[in-house]
Amino acid sequence: MKGSQNVLLVVDVQNDFMPGGTLAVPHGDEVVPIVNRLAAEFEHVVLTQDWHPRDHLSFAAHHAGRQPFETMTLPYGEQVLWPVHCVQGTTGAALHAGLEAGHARLVIRKGYRREVDSYSAFVEADRQTGTGLTGYLREHGVTRVWCCGLATDYCVAWSALDARAAGFDVVVIEDACRAIDLDGSLDRAREQLDAAGVVRMNAEQVLAGR
Numbered sequence: 335m336k337g338s339q340n341v342l343l344v345v346d347v348q349n350d351f352m353p354g355g356t357l358a359v360p361h362g363d364e365v366v367p368i369v370n371r372l373a374a375e376f377e378h379v380v381l382t383q384d385w386h387p388r389d390h391l392s393f394a395a396h397h398a399g400r401q402p403f404e405t406m407t408l409p410y411g412e413q414v415l416w417p418v419h420c421v422q423g424t425t426g427a428a429l430h431a432g433l434e435a436g437h438a439r440l441v442i443r444k445g446y447r448r449e450v451d452s453y454s455a456f457v458e459a460d461r462q463t464g465t466g467l468t469g470y471l472r473e474h475g476v477t478r479v480w481c482c483g484l485a486t487d488y489c490v491a492w493s494a495l496d497a498r499a500a501g502f503d504v505v506v507i508e509d510a511c512r513a514i515d516l517d518g519s520l521d522r523a524r525e526q527l528d529a530a531g532v533v534r535m536n537a538e539q540v541l542a543g544r
């Protein structure tokens with residue numbers, strides 16, 4: 335059992351990111367049993383939930399003539415335009431029914447401001463607005479953040495990099511994640527994680543070291 339200095343951060347294990355969802359991550363459902371096994375070994379689990387208003391600016395449908403997966407410049411920088419996904423209160427935004435994390439202590443919702451996206455669980459895409467998670471973890475004496483969930487190259491990677499920037503030790507449990515992999519985004523994410531000193535592991539290694 336990983337004690338109180340460790341937190342398992344379970345990112346966006348939500349229906350819309352599963353096969354059949356509106357922003358399906360290939361094989362996204364395969365993370366669920368692995369995340370469940372990990373969650374059972376952590377006393378402290380925090381979940382995130384992508385949580386957009388229906389007219390969120392990251393949705394391609396909101397921009398005339400734009401298609402999903404194109405990139406657009408917004409006031410805070412480059413933004414990938416996504417299919418409508420994880421709309422507040424919908425079934426698509428709900429956590430996967432097979433997720434066994436009843437002991438999770440906190441659910442961080444993110445991306446709830448219409449004009450700013452938030453891949454990261456720590457800082458919104460304007461790179462200024464904190465979600466409060468850094469302070470929460472510090473207040474609870476957490477020193478190491480173990481990341482898993484969806485998608486490796488977006489919300490998991492951005493969360494891991496921001497956790498590292500906030501001074502936490504950070505591990506990404508790669509086989510407990512799946513990627514969207516848009517135009518080389520997975521390779522880029524791995525390079526950034528390595529450069530930042532984020533450790534990449536597999537669940538088996540994590541569970542062996544418990």
Ligand code: VGL
Nearest residue numbers: 346384416484485488489
């Ligand atoms: C995500 C794209 C848009 C993610 C969320 O969870 O990785 N990706 N919103």
Ligand code: ZN
Nearest residue numbers: 384419420445
């Ligand atoms: Zn989103």
